[in-house]
Amino acid sequence: MLFDDLQQKKAKICVIGLGYVGLPIALEFAKQFAVIGFDINEKRVALMRQGIDPSKELSPEEFEGTDIHFTASLEEIRDAQFYVMAVPTPIDEHKIPDLKPLLSACTTVGKVLKKGDYVVFESTVYPGCTEEDCVPVLEKLSGLKFNQDFKVGYSPERINPGDKEHTLTKIVKVVSGSDAESAEQIAKVYSAIITAGVHQASSIKVAEAAKIIENTQRDVNIALMNELSIIFNKMSINTFEVLEAAGTKWNFLPFKPGLVGGHCIGVDPYYLTHKSSELGYHSKVILSGRTINDGMGALIAKSVVQHIIGMDKSLKQSRVLVLGATFKENVSDIRNSKVADVVQELKSFMVNIDVADPHADSEELEHEYGFGLVEAPTGTYDAIILAVNHREYERQDSAFFKKLLNKGGLLYDVKGIMRRRADGLAYQSL
Known part of the structure; x- marks a missing residue:
C-alpha cells in the first residue's frame, strides 16, 4: 500500500506551492518521509535551499533534520507518488474566485501523474471544486482515469500566520478521499505528522464545505461587531468597553471589530457565495457581512478626515501617519491587507500620508498597492491611525503618540489597544 511505501521511502511526497501553507507542511512531512518541495518561483526555491523561509514564518532550525529536495523543475517531481496541492486561491477585482493558480498546478501535476498516484488538495475552494474543476484537468493532461x-x-x-501556539501538528486535520481506500490512506499519511489527530470527513465535498464555513462564520461574527461599532460610535459609546462588559457572560462570543483582510476570512466567503449563486441562491447574510467588513477601511479614513476638517486644517496640507500595513499583527503577510483601503480612501481626499510598519516589505507594498513605507515617522501629524497592533506599538504609551501629533491631532486606534492609555489625546476607535 502507498502509506507503507512512503514510510519505507520507496515512494515520495511532493508538495506543490511552498508559501505560508505549503512550506510548513512540506517540512513536517520531511521529518518522516522523502519529500520534494516544488515552487514555480526560482528565487524562493533558492532561499529555501539555504534554509530560509521567504515568508519569514519559519526559523532556519525548522529546516534541519528533514529529507527534502527543493526544486522548480517539472522533471524532478516525476518521482513522487503523493502530491499535495498548496497553492493560493484568491479572488479577482470583481470578488470572483480566481482558480488560475490552482488549475495551473493541476496542469503541472497532470503532466507527470502516473497510475497509482494520489493528489490531495489543501487550497480553500467551494464545495465541488476538487472533483468538478480539478479532476478533469488531471485526467486530460495525464490521460488517466x-x-x-x-x-x-x-x-x-x-495554517494561521504568526500563531506560534496553534501550529500545524497541534490542530486537528480534516481529511477526505475520493473512495474508501483513498480516504484511509490519506488519513494514515496525515496522522503520521498531526499529533492532534485527524477527522475523516464522509466525502470530499463535506471537507471542502467544512473549511469554507470556518472562515465564513468568523467573517459574519466580525461583521456584526463592526456594525455594532458603527452604531455605538453614533451614541458616543466605546465599543470595546461594551464588549468587555458583555463578555462577562459565560456564553458571549469574544469577537471584536476590525479590518478584515488576509488570505482567508476576507476571501473564503466569496467562494461559497459564488457557488451558491451558480445554484440559484443569492446569499443574504454572508454577503451583507462582507459588505460591512469591506467598507470598514473607508469608514475609518472618513472619520479621520472629518476630524481634520474640524481642526480647520486644509486636507491638502494635512499629514496622516498610518502605523501598520500587514493584514494582521506581528506578521509580514500583506495579502489582502485592508489597511490599503484606508490609505486609498485618504489619498482620494488629497491627504498626505506616511505609512510605517516594522514587519512589512516596502517593495511588496509598492508593487501590490501602490504605496511604500517610510523608515521612520518624521515631524508631526494631524492624525495617527494605529491600524495594526504589532507588539512594537502595543508597548508604547501616550507620550509616544503625543510627540508625533499636532495640537488637537487624532489618534484613531482601530483595535482599541490604547483606550486606557490615551490620556490627553483626541481619541477614537472602532
Whole structure:
C-alpha cells in the first residue's frame, strides 16, 4: 500500500506551492518521509535551499533534520507518488474566485501523474471544486482515469500566520478521499505528522464545505461587531468597553471589530457565495457581512478626515501617519491587507500620508498597492491611525503618540489597544 511505501521511502511526497501553507507542511512531512518541495518561483526555491523561509514564518532550525529536495523543475517531481496541492486561491477585482493558480498546478501535476498516484488538495475552494474543476484537468493532461488509475483527496489547510501556539501538528486535520481506500490512506499519511489527530470527513465535498464555513462564520461574527461599532460610535459609546462588559457572560462570543483582510476570512466567503449563486441562491447574510467588513477601511479614513476638517486644517496640507500595513499583527503577510483601503480612501481626499510598519516589505507594498513605507515617522501629524497592533506599538504609551501629533491631532486606534492609555489625546476607535 502507498502509506507503507512512503514510510519505507520507496515512494515520495511532493508538495506543490511552498508559501505560508505549503512550506510548513512540506517540512513536517520531511521529518518522516522523502519529500520534494516544488515552487514555480526560482528565487524562493533558492532561499529555501539555504534554509530560509521567504515568508519569514519559519526559523532556519525548522529546516534541519528533514529529507527534502527543493526544486522548480517539472522533471524532478516525476518521482513522487503523493502530491499535495498548496497553492493560493484568491479572488479577482470583481470578488470572483480566481482558480488560475490552482488549475495551473493541476496542469503541472497532470503532466507527470502516473497510475497509482494520489493528489490531495489543501487550497480553500467551494464545495465541488476538487472533483468538478480539478479532476478533469488531471485526467486530460495525464490521460488517466479518475479513481481507476489515480485517487484524489481533500485536506484543508489550517495554517494561521504568526500563531506560534496553534501550529500545524497541534490542530486537528480534516481529511477526505475520493473512495474508501483513498480516504484511509490519506488519513494514515496525515496522522503520521498531526499529533492532534485527524477527522475523516464522509466525502470530499463535506471537507471542502467544512473549511469554507470556518472562515465564513468568523467573517459574519466580525461583521456584526463592526456594525455594532458603527452604531455605538453614533451614541458616543466605546465599543470595546461594551464588549468587555458583555463578555462577562459565560456564553458571549469574544469577537471584536476590525479590518478584515488576509488570505482567508476576507476571501473564503466569496467562494461559497459564488457557488451558491451558480445554484440559484443569492446569499443574504454572508454577503451583507462582507459588505460591512469591506467598507470598514473607508469608514475609518472618513472619520479621520472629518476630524481634520474640524481642526480647520486644509486636507491638502494635512499629514496622516498610518502605523501598520500587514493584514494582521506581528506578521509580514500583506495579502489582502485592508489597511490599503484606508490609505486609498485618504489619498482620494488629497491627504498626505506616511505609512510605517516594522514587519512589512516596502517593495511588496509598492508593487501590490501602490504605496511604500517610510523608515521612520518624521515631524508631526494631524492624525495617527494605529491600524495594526504589532507588539512594537502595543508597548508604547501616550507620550509616544503625543510627540508625533499636532495640537488637537487624532489618534484613531482601530483595535482599541490604547483606550486606557490615551490620556490627553483626541481619541477614537472602532
